[in-house]
Amino acid sequence: MLRGVLDRIGELGNLVPRYTGPRCLLERHAVGGCSVCVDVCPHEAVRVNDGGYGVEIDPERCTGCGLCVSGCPTGALEYDLLTPLESVREQRGGAQHGASLTCPQSGAGGPALPCLGRVTPALLSAAGAWNVPLTLIHGDCAACPVGSAEVPAGLARVREETERLRAATGQPARVTIRRATPEDRDRRHQVTRRGAFATLLRAGTQQALQSLPERPLPFVDWSEPAQRTPDEWAWRRRTLKPEPAPEVGIHWPAPVVDDSCIDCPVCANVCPTEAITRDLQPDGSVRLLLDLGACTGCMACLRSCPPGAIHEQPTWLGVAFELPILLREGDTVMERR
Template sequence: MLESFLKVIGEYGNPVPRYTGPRCLVERLAVGGCDLCQQICPHEAITIDARVEINDTRCTGCGLCTQVCPSGALEFDVTAALGAVREQTVPERRSVDGSVDDGAKLVCSQAGESGKTLPCLARVTSSLIVAAGAWDTPLELVHGDCADCKLGGPQVPQELQKVVEQAQQLRLATGRPAQVTVRRGNGEGAGGEAVSRRGVFGSLFRSARSVVSELVPDQPLPFVDWSVPQERVPAEWQWRRRALKPTPPPQAAVYWPAPVVDDKCILCPVCANVCPTEAIAREFAPDGTITLHLDLAACTGCDACVRSCPPDAMALQGEWAEADFAAPVLLRDSTSV
């Protein structure tokens, strides 16, 4: 028992999200920058100068900063929560009392209920809900008393609702919305004084028996190798695309905010330079033609290119045809300038 518990604590030992500088709009020098993570952090754990800095003694790992980060510069491991939901989709999975449980459940650590447990439901992302829809699995999300919680805070239900709405917009193209329910737990949460990393560990030790069996493992993410193009795209957006099942028809409207370009474009390199995932490529052909291409699946819709465009020639388009994901989209070329 002790060995298993210590193993879980080891997996849970680093609640600070991974920061990938090249994806950050601040480091990309996008016009207007971005301070969403700093604004939403309930513990004043984030400071921004030339880059984002996280105070790991203040950070509780609630996940709010990762929910609002428009480019995936801040992230936790989404595969752990996805795996926890997937485990609960096994046919004829039976609960302790012998009844058939045909849905999945994720519980906030402060909700006072049993179930696969996340530190805070601010860890829930759109890809998780999109995937639950793909697996045709009803998903129940149970939070604690957020108004009085010092691990996440009162913003959590509102931000979680935004995540659910975004996921449902994505699933519209499949014709099969996700079955998701959000409710408050029946137990007593942890209010009172602010919770630090020490407080998180204290909470775990007080409920060691349930932690061993229910806590979703939380391991630090490895360093992003920027030389590998696939790693430039955050796992969250990769899973949003991967979990868009059943595959929409070729001309189906898929909700995926991404830039389009109008006639004011001068084919300068600014949009490509500020793109946090390098989804926009400015290329030169042997005949001297300049083109701008967009890798739609790599675009996070962060709006950096739109805000930074010198001639104000870009805007976000909310919906794209499924067929647009098959190959790079031509945004502009010098023959049309």
């Protein structure tokens, strides 16, 4: 047990996000590519590699702010999501009847992420599902050596995206974003009795108690279909609680296909999570299928479709997540003749 605690403490310096190449739109050769991670990095730590088919992160420049992760439309860049999720859950019913996350630069007490730029819709949606008010406390972001002045605006966008996602549940996430005050220095990591022991195991020391230790993420095994879906989108789906009514649309942008489709493989080839698959039939026809839960809504398929047959559908009924969606059933060989 002691070895596990010490290992957790040693993970506090894990700043560079995991990069999964097959999810990167550059590696997928999607039309228009993608440069979000390069554009949002305030420290020039992210660059497109020399071949132009992926990105590289300079560990000497990376501060772990997470702006590249929160901006990545496909989950190609990721941080450990379970640790902050557990922190929010453990704070349920604490002395302040809510949860908080801070950045160390703010001077506020309580559980801290290296930067609130790491906050994602899945984390906020989980707080909403657990009905836990969540306060995000930042410092002087314009002068911060870790993140950038864009962090508060980015948090507001994440909150808006979460509101759209959770609208179908009828139970919105109650998220407050504000700058730290002098009174916040006395904040404590409030947890329930149930969460107290787990918190001690995760932290190990009083100093570590204030900084959430990260789990090192293993490489994605692409041969396992379940691992192709980023944890961010898997948790977005899991946290849609209370369960939306069957007739209520869920905000989950994904593609639909019209009759101008020419049955080419481009959409499946560029899909960063392989949510779109082509099912070849014995008669030579092609069935185009969509796994909605695996779709990140990046719309690389839409931008890359040669005949422009793909369009975005922003909302879906819950039943659409249960089985693969038939986007198109192509003509047989005889019909094409």
